[in-house]
Amino acid sequence: MNTDLDMYRENILDHYREPHNVGSLTDAAVHHKELNPSCGDTVEIFIKFDGDRVSEVSFIGQGCAISQAAASLLTDHIKGMSTAELTALTQQDIFDLLGFPVGMTRLRCALLGLKTVQVGLQKI
Amino acid sequence: MSKLSLTTAKIHQDFPMYSSEHRGHFVYLDSASSSQTPRPVLDAVNAYYETYRANVHRGMYQASETATKEYEAVRRMVADFIFAKEDEIIFTRGTTESLNIVANGFVERLEAGDEIVLTVMEHHANLVPWQQVAKKTGCILRFIPLRTDYTIDIDAARRLIGPKTKILAVTLASNVLGTIVPAAELAKLAHAHSAVVVVDAAQAIGHIPVDVRKLDCDFLAFSGHKMYGPTGTGVLYGKKSMLQTLDPLLFGGDMIREVSFENATWNDVPWKFEAGTPNIGGVIGLGAAVRYVQKIGVQGIAAHEAQLTAYALQKLTEIPSVTIIGPNVTKERIGVVSFDVAGMHPHDLATILDADGVCVRGGHHCAMPLLRSLGHMNGTTRLSLSIINDEKDIEALAAGILKAKKIFRI
Numbered sequence: 142m143n144t145d146l147d148m149y150r151e152n153i154l155d156h157y158r159e160p161h162n163v164g165s166l167t168d169a170a171v172h173h174k175e176l177n178p179s180c181g182d183t184v185e186i187f188i189k190f191d192g193d194r195v196s197e198v199s200f201i202g203q204g205c206a207i208s209q210a211a212a213s214l215l216t217d218h219i220k221g222m223s224t225a226e227l228t229a230l231t232q233q234d235i236f237d238l239l240g241f242p243v244g245m246t247r248l249r250c251a252l253l254g255l256k257t258v259q260v261g262l263q264k265i
Numbered sequence: 266m267s268k269l270s271l272t273t274a275k276i277h278q279d280f281p282m283y284s285s286e287h288r289g290h291f292v293y294l295d296s297a298s299s300s301q302t303p304r305p306v307l308d309a310v311n312a313y314y315e316t317y318r319a320n321v322h323r324g325m326y327q328a329s330e331t332a333t334k335e336y337e338a339v340r341r342m343v344a345d346f347i348f349a350k351e352d353e354i355i356f357t358r359g360t361t362e363s364l365n366i367v368a369n370g371f372v373e374r375l376e377a378g379d380e381i382v383l384t385v386m387e388h389h390a391n392l393v394p395w396q397q398v399a400k401k402t403g404c405i406l407r408f409i410p411l412r413t414d415y416t417i418d419i420d421a422a423r424r425l426i427g428p429k430t431k432i433l434a435v436t437l438a439s440n441v442l443g444t445i446v447p448a449a450e451l452a453k454l455a456h457a458h459s460a461v462v463v464v465d466a467a468q469a470i471g472h473i474p475v476d477v478r479k480l481d482c483d484f485l486a487f488s489g490h491k492m493y494g495p496t497g498t499g500v501l502y503g504k505k506s507m508l509q510t511l512d513p514l515l516f517g518g519d520m521i522r523e524v525s526f527e528n529a530t531w532n533d534v535p536w537k538f539e540a541g542t543p544n545i546g547g548v549i550g551l552g553a554a555v556r557y558v559q560k561i562g563v564q565g566i567a568a569h570e571a572q573l574t575a576y577a578l579q580k581l582t583e584i585p586s587v588t589i590i591g592p593n594v595t596k597e598r599i600g601v602v603s604f605d606v607a608g609m610h611p612h613d614l615a616t617i618l619d620a621d622g623v624c625v626r627g628g629h630h631c632a633m634p635l636l637r638s639l640g641h642m643n644g645t646t647r648l649s650l651s652i653i654n655d656e657k658d659i660e661a662l663a664a665g666i667l668k669a670k671k672i673f674r675i
């Protein structure tokens with residue numbers, strides 16, 4: 142029932158304090174924002190492609206350490222990926238990036254960045 | 266701190282969640298969300314399922330008669346508890362359903378330009394139904410603001426409540442700030458303009474005295490699960506004259522008097538509002554919860570929680586970078602305390618506290634417009650008290666916050 146505080150290891154807190162790929166991109170092919178209604182976490186994602194592959198990615202976000210670190214790690218991870226690979230990303234990929242599985246209470250935080258990418262992708 | 270009004274060690278014996286395997290790392294500070302359940306409530310529910318399980322109002326046999334008798338006896342207990350009459354008590358699934366019944370019932374009676382007055386601190390359950398009414402009817406929502414000390418701005422209320430006001434719907438105590446709303450005073454202002462007064466007592470019930478005569482409200486809603494009762498139980502109180510003219514929300518069995526293929530007439534109040542088989546076991550449990558609260562005594566409960574609230578405010582204020590969001594006084598407030606730790610999201614804090622068995626809530630607490638208007642985009646962390654809490658719980662919380670600050674290097 143009680144959480145393992147492993148999720149607040151230094152690596153995660155570093156991504157939270159100084160997230161990678163922060164900012165907006167003009168003329169991004171994918172530009173989408175999602176909100177986690179229970180806690181107000183937001184992630185707004187920008188992706189540019191070179192052919193079918195991600196050439197540039199950035200995000201603007203606000204919220205808890207888990208949502209923001211996961212978004213930061215995800216933006217590092219998806220550079221160079223094809224649209225098919227982006228679509229195929231799963232919850233497990235996020236757990237692998239974070240280095241731990243996330244329980245029900247924080248799942249929506251952890252998956253917010255992934256949801257933003259995948260919903261944004263469907264819009265193009 | 267000075268000796269508490271209630272002896273928690275004794276009270277814990279009533280709550281199975283405090284059985285030995287849990288105790289030691291179970292610091293429950295989230296009763297505002299849902300309370301723990303004492304043994305007498307569980308026993309009452311079980312007695313129904315084990316010894317007289319049957320439907321109510323229908324069977325021509327002993328078990329059904331006992332079930333009907335026990336179910337209807339709770340109506341009387343609840344009526345006595347809030348100083349109402351028996352036929353003014355409707356059983357619902359909870360505050361949300363109760364408020365929806367009222368809001369829905371007024372759709373046909375309001376018109377464009379009419380005004381509904383709420384406070385800025387309503388729970389979504391007492392906001393969203395009125396938004397829907399406003400959309401359907403063209404009436405306008407007005408919001409009583411707060412003063413800087415997080416209390417209701419009564420002068421603004423005087424200006425807002427006027428001849429166009431048809432409904433005043435206010436919480437009795439805020440589930441975010443802990444503020445007690447001067448509902449009786451507001452009701453007087455509203456009644457002067459013949460407006461209908463609706464009170465959301467979800468956070469007040471079982472914590473402070475609730476008396477519908479003193480409030481002089483036309484409707485009052487609360488949930489069983491926030492006052493030691495089972496989930497899925499709630500109450501709508503309505504003045505009889507109001508209930509007689511209010512349209513029901515749900516249609517079906519039990520709520521009718523006579524049905525033809527084309528038409529139906531409604532049963533008497535209150536059954537007109539209880540369509541279908543109700544939550545019989547739950548209502549019987551609710552009756553036991555009312556008895557349990559009465560046995561301990563609402564005055565004693567209020568005193569106990571006020572002492573602990575004072576201690577919590579003191580302990581939290583001592584921690585650097587913690588800000589109380591709500592009245593930093595013990596007067597006119599309940600044991601619901603929201604706070605912010607600079608540099609830490611409420612969800613992260615709640616997760617870290619959970620590692621030590623400290624249960625709090627982090628987020629918007631179903632009051633998104635309030636938190637946004639106060640500038641707390643990430644919501645707040647909230648502790649809420651009940652009879653099961655003592656000073657050790659507050660100390661565990663304070664220690665947990667210090668630990669979280671260390672992890673986050675704040």
Ligand SMILES: Cc1ncc(COP(=O)(O)O)c(C=O)c1O
Pocket residue numbers: 297298358359360361362388390391436438439440465467468488631
């Ligand atoms: C002030 C207030 N009103 C209404 C509700 C809704 O109650 P329920 O979820 O039991 O319907 C709550 C519960 O959180 C509340 O705190």
